[in-house]
Amino acid sequence: MRWLPPSRKRSASLAMDSELLEAEEIYREHILDLYKHPHNSGKLSSYSFRRRELNPVCGDQIELFVRMDDNKIAEAAFIGHGCAISQASASLLTDFIKGKSVDELKQITRENILSMLGIALGPVRMKCALLALKTLLKGIEDYEAGN
Amino acid sequence: MMTLQQLNLRRDFPLLQQQSNGKPLIYLDSASTTQKPASVIQAMSNYYLTMNANIHRGVYRLSQDATAAYEEAHRNVAGFINAGFEEVIFTKSATESLNLLAYTLTKGMLQGEEIVLTQMEHHSNLVPWQQLAKERGLVVKYIRLTPDFRLDMQHAKEMITKRTKVVSVCHMSNVLGTINPITELASLAHAQGAVLVVDGAQGMPHLPVDVKALGCDFYAASGHKMLGPTGIGILYGKKALLEKLPPFLYGGDMIREVSYADSTFNDLPWKFEAGTPNIAEAIGLAAAIDYLRSIGMEQVQQHEMMLTEYALAKLGEMPGVRIIGPATAEQRSGVISFAVDGIHTHDVATVLDSEGIAVRGGHHCAMPLMELLGLAGTTRASFSVYNTQEEVDALVAAIQKAQRIFGYGQ
Incomplete structure (x- = not known):
């Protein structure tokens, strides 16, 4: 087997490989793309709150940095490591929350996260998908307690 | 063959x-948990179908049958690892066996005395010692690994000293698969007057275990990792040492005589088995051991x-x-x-x-x-x-x- 460097886009022929269909239900193109090229990756030097959470079962970690401006999210970023699902959902969530108010953030549900990911998940992997949201909600609690 | x-x-x-x-x-x-042969499942359901009763209590036939089957399971496990009948205690898990040892062995230790573990331990052979050490002012030290993921025995020699009272190591690492040199570690521990505890959760399912030949003082194992049911753990201890240790859990069956003012405790192994034990699970474990014996x-x-x-x-x-x-x-x-x-x-x-x-x-x-x-x-x-x-x-x-x-x- 020849060892190839990771490619940004998988070849079109791969998608037609029927053997891959089942696992592809979860590992769709956009999820893998976010895993390899996350959005809003990094720390913020100035932030209103930061919060780190981990999933003790698998060791997935997310540290979220949020800067508020005029009671709205001006900027959000994260660092972390973990599976494709946990890291992709952190990318999607940090995109989604920009410009939203704290009250709007509190309305985000697990269904919102799943529809952002666009995949169905079992109970164990659901924890991976919801880690970023859990981190955000805990961060908001800290933020409000500090105000 | x-x-x-x-x-x-x-x-x-x-x-x-x-x-x-x-x-x-x-x-x-x-390594997480094994599947169970039909004979184990049948032995457990047979217990509930034909002899369910509390043990060491009733004089009626059912209770006598249950008691005999439970004690036979003890005898079976003891024979399997070359231990005496009084030297095998049933717990709910290898974790409970290790907690029992951590609580009772650290009870008499003096501030500053040492417990030596290894860098490859499972949480169940690390957290109990670490937390009791914090509570009782003891020191926990870790034997290093070599670059090829084995125990650094030179470092073990340096770590195990006159201040060491307990050395506790896994028989086989649940992450690395490494099998540790137990007899050598037993010699190092004994030379300094320390006891050697072996976490055999990954040892007993995979290797022939003879506690006398290994030279360890205590050996903990788990039923469900060796084709048996969940809810049953094994603790082997040398009789003379178990006799000296205080009980871990108090309650029924572990006592000899109780008054409002004080209590005396039962003989081994029952001194360490408070409350109604997991009878069906013990019987299931015995069936698992019979299965393993039949293979060898x-x-x-x-x-x-x-x-x-x-x-x-x-x-x-x-x-x-x-x-x-x-x-x-x-x-x-x-x-x-x-x-x-x-x-x-x-x-x-x-x-x-x-x-x-x-x-x-x-x-x-x-x-x-x-x-x-x-x-x-x-x-x-x-x-x-x-x-x-x-x-x-x-x-x-x-x-x-x-x-x-x-x-x-x-």
């Missing part, structure tokens, strides 16, 4: 007959060694796959951790699951070891008597599939 592969023991395990994701189930997570532990070890050698060779030649543990089968057994470059362990496990293969991904309850190795986790394949070389081939093919999905390799 037929090999285990030829014997096709898989037939004895009802659960392994099922399909997973439309494919034959390939169960490679026996040497055969079990040989079979797993064959699979380990085969898997190490196959995985070892895969690009992008790193084995986290000794690279050769010498002094190691059928627990194989690996990392696949660029793919998180949970994602590897999910793709493998889609192929009907059950493996464990994560930190394996050894977070300090993961930190030391600089890994968030590993993917782990582990074997038991029912696994085959063909299943290892399927594992390799499924890892290649994961690499293709994530855009590595072809």
Whole structure:
């Protein structure tokens, strides 16, 4: 087997490989793309709150940095490591929350996260998908307690 | 002699007959828990169907039958590891066995005295000692690993000193598969007047265990990792030492005489078995041991060694796959951790699951070891008597599939 460097886009022929269909239900193109090229990756030097959470079962970690401006999210970023699902959902969530108010953030549900990911998940992997949201909600609690 | 592969023991395990994701189930997570042969399931249901009663209580026939079966299970386990009847205590798990030891052995220790563990311990042989040390002002030290994932015995000699009262090590690492030199560690501990505790959760299912030959003072093991049910653990202790230790749990069955002012305690092993024990589980464990006896532990070890050698060779030649543990089968057994470059362990496990293969991904309850190795986790394949070389081939093919999905390799 020849060892190839990771490619940004998988070849079109791969998608037609029927053997891959089942696992592809979860590992769709956009999820893998976010895993390899996350959005809003990094720390913020100035932030209103930061919060780190981990999933003790698998060791997935997310540290979220949020800067508020005029009671709205001006900027959000994260660092972390973990599976494709946990890291992709952190990318999607940090995109989604920009410009939203704290009250709007509190309305985000697990269904919102799943529809952002666009995949169905079992109970164990659901924890991976919801880690970023859990981190955000805990961060908001800290933020409000500090105000 | 037929090999285990030829014997096709898989037939004895009802659960392994099922399909997973439309494919034959390939169960490679026996280090977490093993599947159960039909004989174990039957023994447990037979207990509930024909002799359920509390033990050591009633004089009626049922209670006598249950008591006899429970005590026979004790005798069976004791014989299996070459221990005396009074030296084997049933607990709910290997974790409880280790907690029992951590509480009772540290009780008489003086501030500043030392407990020596290794860097490869499972949380169950680390957290109890660590937390009691904090409470009682004791010092916990760790024996280092060598670069090839074995115990650094030179460092062990330096760590075990006159201040050491307890040395506690795993027989076999649940992450690395490394088998530790127990007799050598026993000599080092005894030379300094310390006791040696062995966490045998991964030892007893895979290796012939003779506690006298090993020279350890205590040995903890788990029923469900050796073809038996959950809810039953084993604690072996040398009789003279168990007699000196205070009870761990108080309650019924562990007492001799009770007044409002004070109590005296029962003889061994019952002194350490407070309350109604897990009777059906003890009987199930005995059936599991009968099953293992019928194969022979040497055969079990040989079979797993064959699979380990085969898997190490196959995985070892895969690009992008790193084995986290000794690279050769010498002094190691059928627990194989690996990392696949660029793919998180949970994602590897999910793709493998889609192929009907059950493996464990994560930190394996050894977070300090993961930190030391600089890994968030590993993917782990582990074997038991029912696994085959063909299943290892399927594992390799499924890892290649994961690499293709994530855009590595072809």
